Amino acid sequence: xxxxxxxPAALSVPEGxxxxxNCSFTDSAIYNLQWFRxxxxxxxxxxxxxxxxxxxxxxxxxxxxxxxxxxxSTLYIAASQPGDSATYLCAVVxxxxxxxxxxxxxxxxA
Amino acid sequence: xxxxxxxxxxxxxxxxxxxxxxxxxxxxxxxxxxxxxxxGQGLEFLIYFQGNSxxxxxxxxxxxxxxxxxxxxxxxxxxxxxxxxxxxxxLCASSPGAGGPYNEQFFGPGTRLTVL
Numbered sequence: 001x002x003x004x005x006x007x008p009a010a011l012s013v014p015e016g017x018x019x020x021x022n023c024s025f026t027d028s029a030i031y032n033l034q035w036f037r038x039x040x041x042x043x044x045x046x047x048x049x050x051x052x053x054x055x056x057x058x059x060x061x062x063x064x065x066x067x068x069x070x071x072x073s074t075l076y077i078a079a080s081q082p083g084d085s086a087t088y089l090c091a092v093v094x095x096x097x098x099x100x101x102x103x104x105x106x107x108x109x110a
Numbered sequence: 111x112x113x114x115x116x117x118x119x120x121x122x123x124x125x126x127x128x129x130x131x132x133x134x135x136x137x138x139x140x141x142x143x144x145x146x147x148x149x150g151q152g153l154e155f156l157i158y159f160q161g162n163s164x165x166x167x168x169x170x171x172x173x174x175x176x177x178x179x180x181x182x183x184x185x186x187x188x189x190x191x192x193x194x195x196x197x198x199x200x201l202c203a204s205s206p207g208a209g210g211p212y213n214e215q216f217f218g219p220g221t222r223l224t225v226l
Contacts, residue, residue, distance in 0.1 A: 031211040043201060044217040051212060089153070096166065096211045097143065098203075100153035 002027045006090055006101035014109050019077040021104045023090030028068050034098065035064055035075050036089040044089065048075070080108045112136065114218035116202050122224045123192055131187045131221045133202030140207030142185050143215060144177060148198035156200075159185065160207060192225045199223070 003026040013019060023033075032051045036044040048057045048064045050073070056065045061078040077084055087105045091098040115134045123129050135142050144156040155169040159179045170176070174193075179185040189196055199220040205213040 032214075034214065036217075041222075043219040044203075046214055046216060049214045091153075093211050093215075096141075096158055096160075097155040097169070098145070098153075098215060099155070102152050 002030075002092060002094055002099040004090060004092060004099050004101040006088075006104050008104060009102065010105045010107075012107040012109060013080055015080060015082060017080055017108075019075075019080050019084070019106060019108075021075040021077075021088050021090075021106070023073040023075070023101055025071045025073075025092050025099070027094060028071050029094055030068065031093040033064075033066055033073050034091050034093070035062075035073075036091065038087045038089060038103070047088075080106075082108045082110045084108050114202055114204050114216055116200075116218040116221050118221060119219065120222045120224075122226065124226050125194060126191055128188065128190045129192055129223065131189075131200050131223070133185045133187070133204075133218060135183065135185070135202070135204030136216055138206070139204035139216075140182065141205040141213065141215075142179060143203040143205075144185070144187050145201045145203065146198045147201060147220070151198075153201070156187070189223075192223075194225050197223055197225045 005024045007022045035047045050057045050066045063076045066073045087103040089103045091100045117132045140161045142159045147153045157177045158166040174190045177187045201220045202218045203215040205215045
């Protein structure tokens with residue numbers, strides 16, 4: 001069974017600092033990996049999708065890398081802003097369904 | 111265009127009652143998923159529909175849970191004889207289908223179910 005782990009569980013940084021969120025998974029036979037953002041009481045917003053054949057994806061201030069062989073992905077958020085405060089979830093697809101990590105809750109202090 | 115919609119947004123029910131949760135996927139998306147987010151279990155897969163194929167029900171926690179998808183579009187998740195441990199946020203997602211598991215999944219806002 002796929003196990004997805006996110007470290008750290010929570011992170012607090014001053015505005016402007018870069019964020020580094022880590023995700024690891026136990027079974028490297030994945031189709032893709034998605035990073036999501038979840039605001040309190042809300043659904044999931046997809047941030048980035050990395051296919052298994054890709055090494056990274058970028059969208060604005062966000063960059064995600066994937067090392068499938070070692071079962072790791074990292075989400076970088078440059079120049080953090082208070083609006084980046086949310087829970088970030090990593091999920092991998094194997095056999096169609098998403099397996100999620102528990103998330104990293106980020107607080108960006110103004 | 112419109113995203114995935116779910117109704118109701120909140121549902122409070124008494125233990126033992128049946129509830130129905132509805133999901134409208136993005137138009138044209140053939141794949142539809144139900145997930146559950148609870149405090150103790152995190153986000154977990156429940157059921158997957160793809161076109162007219164038999165659904166993957168491997169994530170349903172008990173036979174009190176069932177789901178159907180009518181006309182390849184709208185889906186209803188039914189929980190019979192609700193228990194307090196069913197309290198959670200139920201999330202629906204859809205994806206284009208073509209390309210199978212390589213597709214991005216798009217989530218609705220969820221239905222928060224509270225069983226008293």
